[in-house]
Amino acid sequence: MAYYSGFLVGIVVLCSNIHFTVSSVTCQQLSTSNITIEAYLSVNYDVDQFEYWSSACGSLLPGCILVPNTADEVSTIIKTLQSNGEDFAVKSGGHNPNQNFSSVAGGPLINLKGFNQVLYDSSSRTAKIGAGNRWSAVVKALQSYNVTVVGGRIGHVGVGGYLVGGGLSYLSTQHGWASDSIVEAEVVLANGSIVTASETTNVDLFNVLRGGGNNFGVVTTYTLKAYPLGQIWGGTMVFTSSASVDDQILLAVRDFVEYYPDEKAAIIVTKEITIASLVEIWLIFFFYDGPTPPAGTFDNFTNIGPLVNTCKTTTYYDFVSADDALVITGEVYMITTEATTLPNATVGLEVMRSYHDYYVDMAKNNSLVAGLTATMALQPIPKILAQKSKGNGGDLLDLDDAVDRIFFEFDYSFTSILSDTRMDATVKTLFTGIRERVQAFIANGTIPDAYLPLFMNDANYQQDYWGRLRPEKLTYAQEVRDKYDPEGFFRDRTGGFKL
Missing domain, CATH: 3.30.465.10 (Uridine Diphospho-n-acetylenolpyruvylglucosamine Reductase; domain 3)
Structure with missing residues (x-):
């Protein structure tokens, strides 16, 4: 209702x-x-x-x-x-x-x-996937071949926008961003012509589709690298929130990113606040590419003592589609992102607490917004992810492996569209405040200085995705845009992060 x-x-x-x-x-x-x-x-x-x-x-x-x-x-x-x-x-x-x-x-x-095909080619170990699919359908279709592709962590998410936005996956520490596994794309350009973009054909267009959003054409079909996958282990653990538990979880995230235990392991650490009841909980999503994680892989979290633990050996399809239940329609949602370099162990709690506490304060400052729920997701971006990304072709985000990073995802959900104006301002204040804290920590030497782009899939429309890329990547994308869409058809006639 x-x-x-x-x-x-x-x-x-x-x-x-x-x-x-x-x-x-x-x-x-x-x-x-x-x-x-x-x-x-x-x-x-x-x-x-x-x-x-x-x-x-x-x-x-x-x-x-x-x-x-x-x-x-x-x-x-x-x-x-x-x-x-x-x-x-x-x-x-x-x-x-x-x-x-x-x-x-x-x-x-x-x-x-209508573009809902999923065709696996065992000879090339690739899958041709229609851009209109949802990831749960893709994973299910490929499961009988004991393979999968680097795709969405929630099956309900669509293929098209996810891939051109970069795509963070449970498999990213093994294979890079989802867009890095694109082998070929069928694209309809601004003049209506249909072209193929690959490593050998329209190479410049192929390069900018990896993280370039919808600026260059309508992608109808992707060909993606497929990777072997059998049984996996995963699920959700739920923790109460208290000062002590918060500290333990924040430090556990920090340590997990720096001492990344296994490239087959992945986590998403989320803090959720339901404003009306002031209930705060942690929901941590665990994944391991294998039937059982090696002993000690997730001990920093399990030793804290979850209230609920659904982790088990299962199929990748059952795991990904189970999270579809978390996609609740009927609410207004807003999203934003930021990035930080990883603090060392000495200052880790101070830095992580600063980000966490600001998010909590911003949520509670909007207690009059009907039905408000505020969520913060801490997403590890270890050095190994950047290494795998470059090894698998690279993308416009162009992360280096000089430092470990954490990418934030902040979500607000609320009942009525009439709260849009207030929450738009809140989102801007939130991402601006997190950015200011990151820059202050960098300025005083608390955390390392490094390139910190925005992750397109999680970015708010008020953020400057293109302005945060490396200047040479921005210039390259503009040149390719002007070649394939010289009149600015996609720039001027549809939404998205525009060059």
Whole structure:
């Protein structure tokens, strides 16, 4: 019910704007084509709108939803858009909560769900995967071959946006970012032409698709490296929050990153605060590529004493799809990220506490926001991940292995879109405050100075993704953009992190 009420509130807010319309010239122009069109407020249209992670995205009402099944049909849509000047959006899974990134008001929404193939080629050890898949479907299809690809940690996440945003995986310390495993991509360019990007064809385009977002074209199909995978071990441990437990967990994260025990091991450490009840808990997700982790791998955490422990030997599909239950639709979500170099053991608690306490204070400062839940995820980015990334082809993020890092993901969920303005300001204050703390620690020598880019998949629309990349990578991406989209079609006509 919450999702439907939030959706209807969004409709009321949008319709109160005299500039809002659900009429679409593109939809009308394509009405006689063979492309599947979900008409405004039809049953299929409503179902697709309800599938966004954030109901704020679902409340933006496209004039219609176009569901192409071939690259030729995507090309027809792009050429039609070129002729009429309408804004549009492209959606894979709709997990990104930034409005207008995969959602649009008035213009057409291109939903890639028709691109749902998963084809494994044992001779090349690659998998051809449609951009409209969700990762749970991909993992399930490949499991019978005892292989998998580097993909989402929650199966509900869509393939398309995740891959062009970089993609952090439970397998990243073995194989790098998910985008580093792209072998080939089928891309529809701004002029409607269909091209292949690979290490031998349109190499510059291939390079910028790895972390470049939606600036260069619509990717319809990816070919990814596949890796052997059998039974895995994993699950969730739940811990209470207290001053003592918080300190132990923060230090355990720090130590895990520096003394990374095994490249087959992975964790996501999350602190969740439900503001109305002031309940604070830790949920830690554990993964090991193998039926049982070697003794001692996760002892720094298990020795703290979890209240709940669901970790067990299982299949990768069951593990990834189990986390789908954590994706709760019907709320408004906002996301942001930051990065820090890893503090040494001497100052570790001081630094980690500073970040943690600021996040807690920011959450509690918004106690009047209805239904607010605040989550902080600590994501280890050890040196070995950067090494594997470079060894597997590299990407625009271009991490070096000079230091260990932690990437933060902060999420807010709340009940009503009417709290958007306040929470937008809160998100900006949060990422600005974390950044200021990181820079202050660097300035006084408490933590090492190093390159700290933003992770696109977790970034808020108010953050400067491109400005945080290495200057040479930014310049290269701009040059490639100007070559493949000289008129700025994707820059000007759809949302995302724009060059």
